[in-house]
Amino acid sequence: MLVSAKEMLQKAKAGHYAVGQFNINNLEWTKAILEVAQEKKSPVILGVSEGAGKYMGGYTTVVGMVNGLINELNITVPVALHLDHGSYDACYKCIKAGFSSVMFDGSHLPFDENLAKTTELVNVTNQLGLSLEAEVGSIGGEEDGVIGQGECADPMECKTIADLGVSMLAAGIGNIHGKYPENWAGLSFETLDAIQAQTGDMPLVLHGGTGIPADQVKKAINLGVAKVNVNTECQLAFAAEVRKYIEAGKDLEGKGYDPRKLLAPGTAGIKATVIEKMELFGSIGKAE
Ligand SMILES: [Zn+2]
DSSP states (O other): OOOSHHHHHHHHHHHHHHHEEEEESHHHHHHHHHHHHHHHHHEEEEEEHHHHHHHOOOOHHHHHHHHHHHHHHOOOOOOEEEEEEEEEEHHHHHHHHOOOOEEEEOOTSSSHHHHHHHHHHHHHHHHHHHHEEEEEOOOOOEETTEEEEOOOOOHHHHHHTTTOOOOOEEEBSSBBSSOOTTTTOOOOOHHHHHHHHHTTOOOOEEEOTOOOOOOHHHHHHHEEEEEEEHHHHHHHHHHHHHHHHHHTTTSSSSSTHHHHHHHHHHHHHHHHHHHHHHHHHHHHHOOO
16 A cells, blocks of 8 residues: 655654655556565565656546556555656645645745745645645756756745645755766755754655765755655666666567566666665664
8 A cells, every 4th residue: 555755754764764756657667666666675666757647548548557557566555646846736636636745846836926825835745645846946957848057956945935834845955856967066964954953853855866975965865865766877777777688689588578577677776776776775674
């Protein structure tokens, strides 16, 4: 059964570890992530961007697939199905479809409008027992068409949004989506520290987890980050493994063209990445 991300993140924050949000793109992704979470006894959040939701055939298709896998694979660790960087409309569509968690990304809106819409969604999600992530200070890079400036969030604005009663808060701290440029300055721990001081027990979310050096991720977790989003890294691992298989000509041998064989190395690549990240975040064994 899908659960809200609220409780798992509060536990993570109190226990000084983080839960990974791994974005899904299809059946292979979803199955790989769920199997690793179960094997490693880790809570997990499955992230779905609006683009990936559309690609997979719509939000109800995603809910059906995820619920089916949880039942058939006997997944007993806590799993949240979460809309990533949702618009106001997408949040309502996902709530209706059966997601257990949504992110409303109003970071590109004027602050007052972000505040008003987040307030409304706090009330709706709280009534339904779902979790809600809000964002303050946009995160650099491209996130399905929402372009951020890579700014650092204003800690007082973070406090205002946190005080509304959201379940988790994403705040720009110099992080970027996708691959990091060579001249990237690193995370602003000064900003993270100031946000943490203003928001207390609120689980903070680190977006753009791909390419942030491990020591910086650990430091961010020590400073109050309780959820780290991983997307690009699984995509890179999947592509690299499928490329190796095809370049070795294995798709031309016997029934090597069978998608179950062709995609198997890519799926193993996703699993290895997820295990590595769960180890880094400290979430292994936390669902026992
Ligand atoms: Zn993000």
